[in-house]
Amino acid sequence: MKTSIALDVNGEEKEINVSPDTPLLYVLRNNLQLNGPKFGCGLEQCGACFVLLDGEAQPSCRLPVSAATGKKITTLEGLAHKNGKLHVVQEAFITEQAAQCGYCLNGLIMGSVALLNKNSAPSTAEIKTALEKNICRCGVHTRAIKAVKRAASQKNQD
């Protein structure tokens, strides 16, 4: 049965009328038109649907929307600055051309942002561990690692 649910998405309060067991991903994409997070496997196995929940990168494809209430939800759309300037991680992925088809890109970027918020200078091994849940069929991981390192050094200069 549908019910009114309040969510904090990208710093804005949103009110939606959905069944509480609707996956958060569906609510973001279908109700809020936030299409950064992608549907890949639908089984919490590929990372395409990652969002930040209170700063942690989490899959949203199976998480009931009711479990996201009271948490700060950040999607890819919420990373850029108010003036439109992209997040340093987004800039770094562009500079390193760390994408082919781009389908996994949302997850790789959200995972990288979460990592750099906790660890400002991660090693290659730490980056690999942080992004091990992000499957990329096109094989951009080497460039993604370079992008995370570029973003870290950029962030540390700012």
Ligand code: FES
């Ligand atoms: S679509 Fe959510 S982890 Fe694959």
Ligand code: FES
């Ligand atoms: S760029 Fe195609 S799946 Fe990663």
